[in-house]
Amino acid sequence: MIDLYTWSTPNGRKVSIMLEECGLAYAAHPVDISKDEQFKPDFLKIAPNNRIPAIIDRDNGLSLFESGAILLYLAEKTGKFLSKEPKAHWHTVQWLMWQMGGAGPMIGQVHFFVKNNPGKAPFAEERFMKETRRLYGVLDRRLAESAYVAGDYSIADMSIWPWVSRFDWHKIDLNEFPNVKRWYVAIAARPAVQRGYHVPVKQPAIPMPV
Ligand SMILES: N[C@@H](CCC(=O)N[C@@H](CS)C(=O)NCC(=O)O)C(=O)O
Numbered sequence: 001m002i003d004l005y006t007w008s009t010p011n012g013r014k015v016s017i018m019l020e021e022c023g024l025a026y027a028a029h030p031v032d033i034s035k036d037e038q039f040k041p042d043f044l045k046i047a048p049n050n051r052i053p054a055i056i057d058r059d060n061g062l063s064l065f066e067s068g069a070i071l072l073y074l075a076e077k078t079g080k081f082l083s084k085e086p087k088a089h090w091h092t093v094q095w096l097m098w099q100m101g102g103a104g105p106m107i108g109q110v111h112f113f114v115k116n117n118p119g120k121a122p123f124a125e126e127r128f129m130k131e132t133r134r135l136y137g138v139l140d141r142r143l144a145e146s147a148y149v150a151g152d153y154s155i156a157d158m159s160i161w162p163w164v165s166r167f168d169w170h171k172i173d174l175n176e177f178p179n180v181k182r183w184y185v186a187i188a189a190r191p192a193v194q195r196g197y198h199v200p201v202k203q204p205a206i207p208m209p210v
Helices: 010-022 041-046 067-078 086-115 122-145 155-164 178-188 191-196
Strands: 002-006 026-030 054-057 062-065
Touching: 002 010, 010 026, 010 067, 010 086, 010 155, 010 191, 041 054, 054 067, 062 067, 067 086, 067 155, 086 122, 086 155, 122 178, 155 178, 178 191
Parallel strands: 002 026
Antiparallel strands: 002 054, 054 062
């Protein structure tokens, strides 16, 4: 049994989707970041960086924060969604790190500057929007040659997809990135993704491109 501390955000959904994909038993504990619950002392004991998601594995008492580390842990624990074949393994880790170090932080800044604070910092809006479009181009070219980012569907796809699901927030028209669109729609159709998306709070439907 896994305790998952999470909220309805891209980083949280990576983990709820992985737990659903693996069929692991878990209990979701909402940490409402709009009410600053990520700063509560009990949460800080398992997530000292005051960010969701975090987990505790009741099987062994291990507690973990950082979504990329959690995905790697769950993949290792279950033997799923991270190939043991060296080339596929490292390509999966590579694309996971691309998401953790690039796509997530850059798209997050677009949400902060362009969506939530428009007009306050035009240079930042331009910089992060340009970088986000560049990253979508990189992803689109990769998905032109492969169904999923690292061969088979993997934790790398699970890390990227929840960020792309906010395409509307970061003003990206998926029709400009047809391979990303095809990949996004295919993953959105997965039953585990449809369940994991609504953890911990039921949302309106998964956004779909027109
Ligand atoms: N690198 C971290 C980022 C986690 C993160 O930024 N989580 C956001 C929600 S998506 C959060 O908890 N924000 C709370 C805050 O900004 O105080 C991870 O991937 O787990």
